Amino acid sequence: DQQVKQNSPSLSVQEGRISILNCDYTNSMFDYFLWYKKYPAEGPTFLISISSIKDKNEDGRFTVFLNKSAKHLSLHIVPSQPGDSAVYFCAATRLSDSWGKLQFGAGTQVVVTP
Amino acid sequence: DAGVIQSPRHEVTEMGQEVTLRCKPISGHNSLFWYRQTMMRGLELLIYFNNNVPIDDSGMPEDRFSAKMPNASFSTLKIQPSEPRDSAVYFCASSLLDTSQHFGDGTRLSIL
Numbered sequence: 001d002q003q004v005k006q007n008s009p010s011l012s013v014q015e016g017r018i019s020i021l022n023c024d025y026t027n028s029m030f031d032y033f034l035w036y037k038k039y040p041a042e043g044p045t046f047l048i049s050i051s052s053i054k055d056k057n058e059d060g061r062f063t064v065f066l067n068k069s070a071k072h073l074s075l076h077i078v079p080s081q082p083g084d085s086a087v088y089f090c091a092a093t094r095l096s097d098s099w100g101k102l103q104f105g106a107g108t109q110v111v112v113t114p
Numbered sequence: 115d116a117g118v119i120q121s122p123r124h125e126v127t128e129m130g131q132e133v134t135l136r137c138k139p140i141s142g143h144n145s146l147f148w149y150r151q152t153m154m155r156g157l158e159l160l161i162y163f164n165n166n167v168p169i170d171d172s173g174m175p176e177d178r179f180s181a182k183m184p185n186a187s188f189s190t191l192k193i194q195p196s197e198p199r200d201s202a203v204y205f206c207a208s209s210l211l212d213t214s215q216h217f218g219d220g221t222r223l224s225i226l
Contacts, residue, residue, distance in 0.1 A: 041220075042220075043217030043219045045217070046215070089157060099145060099162065100145050100162075100211075101169075102159070102215065104149075104159075106156035
């Protein structure tokens with residue numbers, strides 16, 4: 001069963017605009033969340049993370065928001081750039097007992113158009 | 115810095131053949147993960163090791179799949195016999211204590 005869900009398989013956005021990627025999870029025990037970015041023919045690379053004790057984490061153009069009550073997180077990219085075109089994976093884990101085991105969503109393909 | 119190294123990058127073989135995928139984790143990392151990526155199921159965790167010991171292999175789809183980590187710098191994922199439905203991209207990742215896993219570039223496996 002998918003404990004982490006990304007319901008939008010794709011997203012198209014104009015350069016300079018905001019990209020908003022969504023992720024929902026079902027396991028209330030998850031306490032750490034990550035976003036990975038993946039280019040074709042490469043492995044996923046870590047982008048940004050957030051602990052469940054926070055509701056927002058920002059790193060440059062990337063901000064992740066966490067709504068624990070809704071079991072929902074989102075990634076905002078602003079402004080979007082052509083180099084942001086990639087597949088974005090949401091992942092979740094329980095730090096205390098998982099040895100770093102991550103549950104991944106199915107991914108969202110982002111296309112940034114000029 | 116050398117990242118996670120996977121070989122081969124591409125493998126095409128006929129069904130029934132044995133397939134061995136290899137992974138060299140980042141030096142010093144103590145956890146190693148094998149994933150499979152398909153269109154239908156996204157990124158699935160197959161098995162992971164901590165300090166060379168398998169911790170959870172519940173994601174391994176069938177007995178045809180096996181994984182070993184004989185030392186801290188090498189791991190293999192073997193499929194025997196291979197079937198067309200095993201065609202996918204297989205990723206290896208490693209980490210140290212925290213959860214920021216570092217992925218290799220994957221092996222694209224095609225079983226004919």
